Amino acid sequence: xxxxxxxxxxxxxxxxxxxxxxxxxxxxxxxxxxxxxxxxxxxxxxxxxxxxxxxxxxxxxxxxxxxxxxxxxxxxxxxxxxxxxxxxxxxxxxxxxxxxxxxxxxxxxxxxxxxxxxxxxxxxxxxxxxxxxxxxxxxxxxxxxxxxxxxxxxxxxxxxxxxxxxxxxxxxxxxxxxxxxxxxxxxxxxxxxxxxxxxxxxxxxxxxxxxxxxxxxxxxxxxxxxxxxxxxxxxxxxxxxxxxxxxxxxxxxxxxxxxxxxxxxxxxxxxxxxxxxxxxxxxxxxxxxxxxxxxxxxxxxxxxxxxxxxxxxxxxxxxxxxxxxxxxxxxxxxxxxxxxxxxxxxxxxxxxxxxxxxxxxxxxxxxxxxxxxxxxxxxxxxxxxxxxxxxxxxxxxxxxxxxxxxxxxxxxxxxxxxxxxxxxxxxxxxxxxxx
Numbered sequence: 004x005x006x007x008x009x010x011x012x013x014x015x016x017x018x019x020x021x022x023x024x025x026x027x028x029x030x031x032x033x034x035x036x037x038x039x040x041x042x043x044x045x046x047x048x049x050x051x052x053x054x055x056x057x058x059x060x061x062x063x064x065x066x067x068x069x070x071x072x073x074x075x076x077x078x079x080x081x082x083x084x085x086x087x088x089x090x091x092x093x094x095x096x097x098x099x100x101x102x103x104x105x106x107x108x109x110x111x112x113x114x115x116x117x118x119x120x121x122x123x124x125x126x127x128x129x130x131x132x133x134x135x136x137x138x139x140x141x142x143x144x145x146x147x148x149x150x151x152x153x154x155x156x157x158x159x160x161x162x163x164x165x166x167x168x169x170x171x172x173x174x175x176x177x178x179x180x181x182x183x184x185x186x187x188x189x190x191x192x193x194x195x196x197x198x199x200x201x202x203x204x205x206x207x208x209x210x211x212x213x214x215x216x217x218x219x220x221x222x223x224x225x226x227x228x229x230x231x232x233x234x235x236x237x238x239x240x241x242x243x244x245x246x247x248x249x250x251x252x253x254x255x256x257x258x259x260x261x262x263x264x265x266x267x268x269x270x271x272x273x274x275x276x277x278x279x280x281x282x283x284x285x286x287x288x289x290x291x292x293x294x295x296x297x298x299x300x301x302x303x304x305x306x307x308x309x310x311x312x313x314x315x316x317x318x319x320x321x322x323x324x325x326x327x328x329x330x331x332x333x334x335x336x337x338x339x340x341x342x343x344x345x346x347x348x349x350x351x352x353x354x355x356x357x358x359x360x361x362x363x364x365x366x367x368x369x370x371x372x373x374x375x376x377x378x379x380x381x382x383x384x385x386x387x388x389x390x391x392x393x394x395x396x397x398x399x400x401x402x403x404x405x406x407x408x409x410x411x412x413x414x415x416x417x418x419x420x421x422x423x424x425x426x427x428x429x430x431x432x433x434x435x436x437x438x
Contacts (some may be wrong), residue, residue: 004034004035004221004224004314004315004323004359005034005035006029006032006033006034006224006304006308006310007033007034007322008031008032008307008308008322008323008368010028010030010031010074010304010325010326011029011327011340011342011343012027012028012029012327012329012340012343013027013028013029013339013340013343013344013345013347014338014340015330015338016329016331016332016335016336017287017301017326017329017330017331017332017335018331018332019287019331019332019333019335020333020335022287023284023286023287024285025240025283025284025287026283026303027280027281027282027283027343027346027347028281028283028304029248029278029279029280029342029343029346030279030280030306030327031226031276031278031292031325031428032268032276032277032278032279032308033276034223034224034271034272034273034274034302036223038223041222041273042137043137043138043139043141043199043222043313043314044077044138045076045077045080045081045140045142045219045220046097046140046141046142047080047081047082047083047137047141047142047144047219048082048084048085048097048128048131048132048142048143048144049069049072049085049114049143049263050084050087050125050127050128050144051065051069051080051084051085051086051087051107051114051146051389052086052088052119052121052124052146052147052148052179053086053087053088053114053115054087054089054117054118054149055088055116055118055242056119056148056149056254057115057179058114058115060205061180061205062113062115063205064206064208064209065146065179065207065208066110066113066249067109067208067209068208068211068212069084069110069212070107071212071438072127072209072212072213073100073106073107073110075213076214076216077100078099078101079099079121079404080099080100081097081098081139082098082100082427083095083098083128084109084110084307085127085128085133086331087119087120087123087127087232088118088119088120089117089119089120089153090117090120090123091120091123091124091126091435092127093127093131093279094110094112094113094280095110095135096131097131097229102296109283110256116153118152118153119151119154120151120154120386121145121147121156121159121187121191122147122151122154123154125143125159125162125163125166125174125191126158126162129143129162129165129170132170133170136170136171138313138314140173140219140270141173142172142174142175142197142219142222143166143170143172143174144175144177144215145174145175145176145191146177146178146179146187146202147178147179147183148175148178148179148183149182149183150182150184151184151187156187159190159191160187160190160194162293163190163191163192163194164194164195165265167194167195167244168237168267171225171269171301172201172206173195173196173197173219173235173270174191174194174195174196174197175192175195175197175198175200175218175430176188176189176191176197176198176213177199177200177201177212178199178200178202178413179202180202180203181203181410182409185199185416189416189420196267196268196270198218198251199420200215200390201413201414201417203410203414215248215435216371218272219270221272221273221274221275222271222272222273223271223272223273223312223314224270224271224310224313224362225269225270225311225313226269226308226310226318227267227268227269227270227309227311228263228265228266228267228308228310229265229268229279229308230306230307231257231264231265231266231281231304231305231306232262232263233262233263233283233303233304233307234262234302234303234304235262235429236286236301237284237286237303237304238283238286239257239282239283240282240283243258243354244282244283245264245266245282246355247268247279247280248279248280248346248349248350249276249277249278249346250421251384251420251421252276252349252350252352252419252420253420255267268308271294271308271310271388273285273404280346280347280350281304282302282327284302285301285303285329287301287329287331289385299330299331299332300328300329300330300331301328301329301330301331302328303327303329304326304327304328305325305326305329306324306327307322307323308322308324309321309322316377345385348381348384348385349385349434352378352381352390352419353420355374355375356374356375356378356416356419357416357419359371359372359374359375359378359415360412360415360416362385363401368401371398371401372398372401375394375395375397375398375415376394376395378390378394379392379394379395382394382418387418389418390418390419393414393415394415394418394419395396397405397414
């Protein structure tokens with residue numbers, strides 16, 4: 004199992020008559036393997052909210068969804084279950100799934116009551132997962148329907164960052180119903196290298212559990228980092244220079260060491276490419292072009308992936324380096340790369356929606372409407388009709404003087420982070436919002 008890298012600029016040509024140009028670079032990362040599902044055992048912890056608000060049908064459907072998920076796992080996998088209300092407890096200790104019926108029976112013991120303390124649930128999950136991390140793929144699924152009123156949101160983020168960076172554990176979040184905190188669940192998932200899902204109604208619980216299970220079962224390589232070396236005449240944009248755009252949009256924070264940047268990616272999945280976008284400025288004054296470049300070529304960026312292979316038990320493996328080149332030409336005419344433009348639009352959609360949410364919190368309803376309408380137009384340019392419909396509908400609601408419901412706010416967040424339809428033709432030259 005190995006890693007493939009490809010690099011594509013938004014336009015690989017530079018106008019030689021100007022000294023500085025801006026370009027976006029899309030780096031696509033894929034795992035080269037013959038299987039769509041990994042053979043490496045899964046080390047999974049379900050972290051389930053059973054507070055008082057989960058009583059009745061919500062908790063019943065979550066328990067059924069968890070039991071159905073157990074049925075789709077292998078006897079070689081490891082399972083643990085943590086339940087939390089205003090306290091957390093281990094329902095099933097970390098163990099191989101040799102007796103799935105016993106595990107499924109213990110899930111039925113969960114009873115609704117009390118408040119919500121998410122960070123205590125995460126803390127216990129990390130403890131259980133740490134028992135079986137060797138040669139496994141360690142993941143946690145955290146489900147809640149409410150605010151973390153008995154816990155500490157800062158601790159949640161610290162645990163997520165610790166899990167991902169120090170232990171290679173990935174955290175996924177599932178918001179159930181309409182009254183969970185979308186900001187904190189998104190931050191946990193982003194920091195933990197996972198995904199955020201929205202269970203809008205109880206009948207969707209099983210499908211969302213299964214969707215995340217399929218994702219974690221496709222993980223082939225773990226603890227991946229993108230290593231970027233920039234030429235001396237190339238620099239990252241100052242604001243939000245690096246972001247992931249597929250499989251979901253996440254703003255990424257690089258670590259810098261001289262002219263090298265390292266970005267943590269976490270899991271790499273079979274059959275599910277990752278696309279990372281860089282926003283770059285290139286100074287192509289002839290006196291500053293590096294000696295290694297030819298007369299008309301700038302070797303702008305070199306990219307490489309460092310990763311661990313749990314199946315072969317090898318760590319710190321390196322992919323071959325790939326160089327992204329730009330060409331200086333005299334008679335410059337823009338030649339937009341349509342695939343890169345798709346990624347630019349996906350990132351623009353996300354940032355426009357984020358700006359809309361910020362303006363709404365500030366009381367600027369008109370500004371929020373404008374940004375949602377812009378995000379809807381961007382989604383249409385991508386061919387993402389479902390996102391465009393949601394975003395435009397919410398803009399219209401705000402414009403009429405009506406507040407958005409909690410469900411509408413969450414739908415907005417979810418469609419902003421994902422591409423719901425495959426784009427077919429992207430020709431726009433929209434700029435990426437950076438603030």
